[in-house]
Amino acid sequence: MDYLLLSKWCSRIVAWASIQRYILIFHHGWMSTQKKKILLHYIPITTIIIYGIILYMTIDLFLSCDRSYYSTILYCGFSSCAYNSTAYSIFELITGGITNIKIIAICSMILIIRLIKQKHRLNQQLNWRKHRKMAIQLLSIILLFYIFYLPKTQKMGNQPMKTIMEPPTFGVCQINNRGMAAEMRQKDDNQKKATNTPLLDVEDRRKLNKVVHCENF
Template sequence: MMPINNSFDDDGKIIFQESEVPISRPIRFWLLLLLDIPSIICSCFLLFHLFTNKTLRYQLKNHVIIVLLIIGLIIELLDIPLHLSFLHLGNVHPSIPFICLIWWFMDIGLYNGCTIIMAWCSVHLYLLVFHDGMFLNRNRRLFFHYLPIIMLLFYILVFYIIAIIFPPCKNTYDYTLPVCNDFPCYLGDSYFGIWDSVVNSILPTCVISISTIVLFINIHYYKRRAHQPIRWRKQRKMILQLLLLCTLYLLPNIPLNILIFSHICGLSESIGVKAQLHFDFLCYFVILLYPFLCLGFLSKIRKKVKWSGLLLLKQTRQIASIRPQ
C-alpha cells in the first residue's frame, strides 16, 4: 500500500490518529481475518489446479493471473498476518528492524508490484482479445508475452530490494504504528520517492484506466460490425474478466493516486489525509477479493468446487440418515 506522511503537533510528536485509518482496530482485525483465511484457501486451490491442469497451464491468459495469485498469496500469508498481530497486540512484534523491512517490502513493494503486473495484464488481455495474431508463433510469444512478465518481475524485485533493504539513507522504525510507520526513508529521497510514487503507482493506474476506456470503445466498435458475432461470443468472457479485474484495482487506486499526485504537485499534506488513509486500507481488499474474482472466470475450476460441495453435502446427508436415533 502507498504510505501516508505523518503529521506533527507543536512539540514535534507524531499524531497517531493521522497515521492510522480511523476505523476501530477490532473492526479492522475481524474484517481482515474473516477475508484472509478463505482468500488463502481460494488462492491455493486455484494455483494447484492452474499448475496441475495442462490445458489451464498452457493458456496464455492464465500466466499473468498465476503471477498475481502468487504475489497476492505472499501478501495474504505474511503481510496481513503481521497487520493482524499489530491490531491484536497494539505494537509491532517482534520489535526488530528486520520485521519492519520485510513488512515494508511486502506492504509497499509487493502491492505496487501487483499494480504494475495488473497494468501489464490489462494491456496483455486487450491484445489477446483484439490482436491475438501477435501471439501465434513461438518468437512472438517470447517477445510479447514471456519477456515483459520476466522483465517487470525483475524490475520490481531489484528496485524494492535496493530501495528498502539497501536504501541510500538511514531508516527509522516506529513499532507503535502500523507497518512500522509505513514510511521507509527512501520515500523522502527526491529521486527514489518520486520515482516510486509516479512510475510504480500512478503510471500503472493510468495504464489500467486507459486500457479500460480503450476496451469500452473497441467493444462498441466490434458489436456494430455485423460479421463479428462468432468472434464476439468467443471473447466475451475474457472481456468481462478484464473489465472486472480493472474495476477491482481502480476503485481504491484512482482516488488514492489522485491524492498522492496532488501532494507531489504541492497540495498540503494535511488535505485529504483521512480519505487517503481509508483508500490505503481498502487496497488490502483488492488482494483479498482477487482470488474469488479469478475463480468466477475459471469455469473448469469453478465446476470442481460445485461438485466438491455437492459431494460433501451428499455425504453429510448420508451420514445423518444412517446415524442411530
C-alpha cells in the same frame, strides 16, 4: 522490501496485464507462435520482476535509515525509508503510480469501446447481459487502483508541521504521517520531561494526537 515490492510490482503487472488482455482479444495472432509468446508474454513479465528486484534492493541499500515503531498505531507506524528522498518519491509517483493507473484505465475503457464498435460494425445486436460482467469487472479494477494504488508524494524527515498533519484521504489513514506524528509527539514528551518546556503548543499537540489516532480534525 515487502512494502515496495508488493505495492509497486502489483500495479506494474496489472498494467501490463491490461495491455496483454487487449492484445489477446483483438490481436491474438501476435501470440500465435511460441517465439511471439516469449517476446510478448514471458519477457515483459520477467523484465518487470527483475526491474523491481534490482531497483528496490538498490534503493533500500542507499536510502536506509533508522526507523521508530509504535505498537499502538496501525502497522506500528511503519514508513519506507525510500520515501525520505523527494526525487525518488516523484519518480515512483510517475512510474509506479500515475503511469500504471492510466494504462489500466485507458486499456480497459478502449477494450469496452472497441467491443461495442465492432459489434455495431458487424451489425450484431449487443447483448449487454452477456458483456455486463466483463464491463463491471474492468470498471471495478479501474476504481480499485484509483483508490488504493495512487501513491502520494510525501517529503519525509523534517517536514513542515502542516504537511505531517494532513488529514486522512478517502478514509484511509496516511501511515507515513502517523509514524512521523507519533515520533514528534515522543520528542515533545521527552523535552517536556527534561526541561519542563514542550516543543509544541497545545493546538499542535492536539493535531498530532488526531493524526496518530487517525481522526479527522
